[in-house]
Amino acid sequence: MASRRFGVLALLSQIILLILFVVWVRYDGDLGDSSGMDQSCATRLTEIDCLAAGCTYNAAESTCSGTPTILDQRYPYYQDVHVMIFIGFGMLMTFLSRYGFSAVAYNMFLACIAFQWAQFTNTFWHRIFEGEAASHKIRMTVENLITGDFAAASVLVAYGAVIGKTTPEQLLVMALLQLIFYSLNESIGVIEFQAVDVGGSMYVHAFGAYFGLAVSFMLGNSRPTASGKQLHRNNSNNGSSSTSDVFAMIGTLFLFMFWPSFNGALASGSAQHRVVINTVIAIAFSAMSTFAFSNLFRRGRFNMVDIQNATLAGGVAVGSSADLLIEPYGAALIGFVAGLISVVGYVYISGLLDRYLRIHDTAGVHNLHGMPGVVGGLGGVIAASLAKASDYGSALGEIYAARATGTTAGEQAGNQLLALVVTLGLAIGGGLATGFVLRLLPAPQSPFHDREFWDIEEHAGAEASDEPDTIPLGSVTKVSPLM
């Protein structure tokens, strides 16, 4: 049933966030101080700070000079990531033929609220772990915009697991709760374990996927309506059409193209260059691997679900090691394997999760973000155990900060593994808790259909409303070409 609950909750959230912005958020010093047009490099005394701001570092004299070009450096990457969040995820979600408005629009509001709220959850946990005073202002630069979009990505991955089965107010609450766990997990991994994950294989993808699956598990159990088992699988509205599948491919392609920017958005120098090369190679190999195995496993035909998703698995899997010296063939191998695993997931594993664990995964995020994210995390463990000072030189300390202070390769590898384990634990635990909260809210009356929460009578006429909600008859999904 249509309801103003979403509007009230959203309005409330905006008022609170507006107050939080007034109290805590200011421009970064370079942007807001009286110098205005000029930004200062001279104040940045460590090499990393200096280079990260786009200044020139003089190692002999330990001075930093020039004009910061952080915006020039980061902005093209930020915009690519932004396109992935809003068009990439947004259009990919439109594969459901009767849920196009909801898919793309809920994606939009989830990304917006995630960007706003993550400014505070990220800062909160970082300050807890680093002991910084809560009263300090949050200093905004373009990097805050990027980390805000990373947080949004994790929320949107979780959204993929529950799309069609949740009301907008449930999604809003889910995002607000998820980010608390997301930022906690990222802070533990980055600060406590000093585990690196430049492309977010663990912190973004694996976390989002397992969080979403845990929420879906809780939601699924809560709804023993209709004809019982495999509730969502047999819903006639849970299907795609030729048109909606081509729309979804627009999303796939934008994710595919801009994945190097996602993995490299916060890297610098040669490390960023390696991220780009490694990610392009890994995702190209995962795409080819997907085409090959989709054809082989599906009796000589391609399946659009595989092509829309598994082609991207190489971008997820190479995330943790994309800035490392894995050489192009290492990236190729990671991509090839990720594509294979992801196709296996879509062909065989999703059905098993649904049937035996009662976990329904609408968009198959377990296959695209879950398993490849874990593979990427394990790749990061292996890469950390192999990273030698003789290969990396002074860059070793830039990439693995802990190595500069005495941590051994083996210890770093152990820490990477711990971060992965904690990620899975917090994702599942947080997801179960969040799912429990979401069950307190009313569930949607027309799953996988726009009609419940959208003014669509005037557009599509009677056609859209004269069909029953759930037809539990055939096993094959039949979809009329509404879209």
Place this chain on the structure above:
Amino acid sequence: MASRRFGVLALLSQIILLILFVVWVRYDGDLGDSSGMDQSCATRLTEIDCLAAGCTYNAAESTCSGTPTILDQRYPYYQDVHVMIFIGFGMLMTFLSRYGFSAVAYNMFLACIAFQWAQFTNTFWHRIFEGEAASHKIRMTVENLITGDFAAASVLVAYGAVIGKTTPEQLLVMALLQLIFYSLNESIGVIEFQAVDVGGSMYVHAFGAYFGLAVSFMLGNSRPTASGKQLHRNNSNNGSSSTSDVFAMIGTLFLFMFWPSFNGALASGSAQHRVVINTVIAIAFSAMSTFAFSNLFRRGRFNMVDIQNATLAGGVAVGSSADLLIEPYGAALIGFVAGLISVVGYVYISGLLDRYLRIHDTAGVHNLHGMPGVVGGLGGVIAASLAKASDYGSALGEIYAARATGTTAGEQAGNQLLALVVTLGLAIGGGLATGFVLRLLPAPQSPFHDREFWDIEEHAGAEASDEPDTIPLGSVTKVSPLM
């Protein structure tokens, strides 16, 4: 009726423009002189010129050195703006389900002719007001491409008010006439009043919207055919379908994502960095505000028209003050209010304009560009009145050139207000005059339908042509799923 009038007019316009290019347009000195590969910084003696070209300014010695990187600086922003013009506006216009070809294609030719013609209208009025000789060549750099796209944006906003109700030749004439007024207004504002408007809230958005509404008013009165009142409102072809609405959302999302680039395309340094941060925050808050109020004002359901448009209002409204020290919460507040006003416009005001003022606004540009543009202009007045030298330091003169030569904050605020008033006056006056001219040309026979000017028989078969043009029966628009 199909007609070759457009072809003849377009051909004529291209021949004249080709001659204008031969006579007046050359590469900028750096690009066309014998040094070729190298560009010179040393010739740029003022600080602004020097920094704007991407050179390094030595304030102590007043010298400029380095290699100009203006292309590197501007090109990513230019391409983002370009995507907004062609994909953003173009796809957003496809919301009309029977007018998809016209929507996206007329958008394309309007943007092309506007880019070409604006080179000359901009230069003409600037030289009139600055007293430069007409015989000087126009020196092209990437910045001319950007200002050409800004002019195109204003034309496309006006196009939104009259889409579906105009022939291609009327649109061509409208663009050619509008740009004369557009450039006149911008020259008065920038040169006479020295009013700043980095994102074009006034010069681009408000001007385009009120110009288009004035044209629509004139066109509407000219056609007392069919069943009389609310001619366009009851046209059965004036409606969307599920598919066309998802197409339109692609446009919305590209406008949403790249709005920071539009507002910041011609800013530099810290000012550009602030534009990016402020615009991202403002538009995210206007999106959330739109979702909340659409749900609240529409009895618990979202409306696709709100989501496609009002979500963007924050980008329009923050335009005039995006480079100023308004702090993130200032941007958030502007965005929140703009979203609210824009939703109110779509829910309540558009119908009143149509019923009582006989102004039919097909795409609702009054709600997205008109009112938020005025809000932005007023925001610029307030910001100018508050701008203190103690906050901005030396940057005050960079942002408000007049302040460097003795203008007070109050005078600057007054000038900003004058620029807004002149903008509204020239937009409405110019639009009425242009609408009068357009009435001399034949009106379309099949409003809101592609069939009149497109070869579509071979594609869509008989299906598209066996329905009467205007069905004045019900009050509810019913659209068959042609698209």
Place this chain on the structure above:
Amino acid sequence: MASRRFGVLALLSQIILLILFVVWVRYDGDLGDSSGMDQSCATRLTEIDCLAAGCTYNAAESTCSGTPTILDQRYPYYQDVHVMIFIGFGMLMTFLSRYGFSAVAYNMFLACIAFQWAQFTNTFWHRIFEGEAASHKIRMTVENLITGDFAAASVLVAYGAVIGKTTPEQLLVMALLQLIFYSLNESIGVIEFQAVDVGGSMYVHAFGAYFGLAVSFMLGNSRPTASGKQLHRNNSNNGSSSTSDVFAMIGTLFLFMFWPSFNGALASGSAQHRVVINTVIAIAFSAMSTFAFSNLFRRGRFNMVDIQNATLAGGVAVGSSADLLIEPYGAALIGFVAGLISVVGYVYISGLLDRYLRIHDTAGVHNLHGMPGVVGGLGGVIAASLAKASDYGSALGEIYAARATGTTAGEQAGNQLLALVVTLGLAIGGGLATGFVLRLLPAPQSPFHDREFWDIEEHAGAEASDEPDTIPLGSVTKVSPLM
């Protein structure tokens, strides 16, 4: 018939490519050596090498200093090119209403395999002609990614000529064979003739188009099934719908917007700036010219095929001379003429090729890439004959390397012409040979239809499969609105 042949071939290709990557491909020295984070400028002693890496060259002392910014310079252009390859070509191909999955997905795998394989074909021929040892590693930088996408563009142009009439395994084989000829031709042109072609009018567009036409000629003769003549022309599935045509326009617009990045991706400094200005102007004039002549030649109506394609002809035609001092009006004239020629091609020439030469050109690549590519090549001949040292100064040797070693303007023009002739010869010869090989593989059973190679039963129900393959009755194509 569905078949696993594609999967087996694709898997085999990936295993071989993986081995090639292991044996031959490494990071470029700057990225993979022990300095890691820092990249070295000091090792780049020639001016071109130094500037190309984004370092600062001191001509007086012949030293190179600074930090290489090649990634910063090239990456935004690379991403624009990437969007053209995957979204631009990919969506443009979806104009066939029953072939949407195949169009966009085969485009994706062709681009991926082309990027992978071109690393080796490019290197192979370059080393043959330059006498470099085969055992040297291929050193990857972002520039290899760009040249890989250029190779993909040529394959996708050829794909346009045969789309709908080929199986996925035929396309895979075509790409692998085409790139051998593509790289051979480019090596002859660039190394032997030192013929410049910054935007690939000859090497990419003309080569791809005539190669594809030659393949199509061979394939066409091989299938005397059904009712004989004009086999593909009368196929009821070879048609578009309103929706598929709007999808295709998304591709057109992305190609249109990012063409300046394609032409300028490997240029630098002022030359790159001129490429951007010239390409924007040329393509805007070709768009207006297309709108005018489509209206004039089509009896007062626009035709979507013209608008989707001929609008882009200016980008192709200006390719060979985009970095030269042709002045904005030169670019405008080239664009205007290219648009005219391309519309003439779609209206008059395609039908003649099909009827009299038995060459069926599904997407009309002869009109968009073939003829405009030849026009561009001839423009390059004229520009080379006019290039004087007094206009270009020291840049002459940067643009025409041969001129720095004594070649005259006339000789350079002759070499440009030779490169064009060799391009046409190798394209046609290579295409005929490749077409001969493709005839050894089974042809598709359902041309222009997704059903043969895609799991679509569960999506679109019975609707898609109850129509015969080829209906040779009427002369007008009728398409049901599947998509």
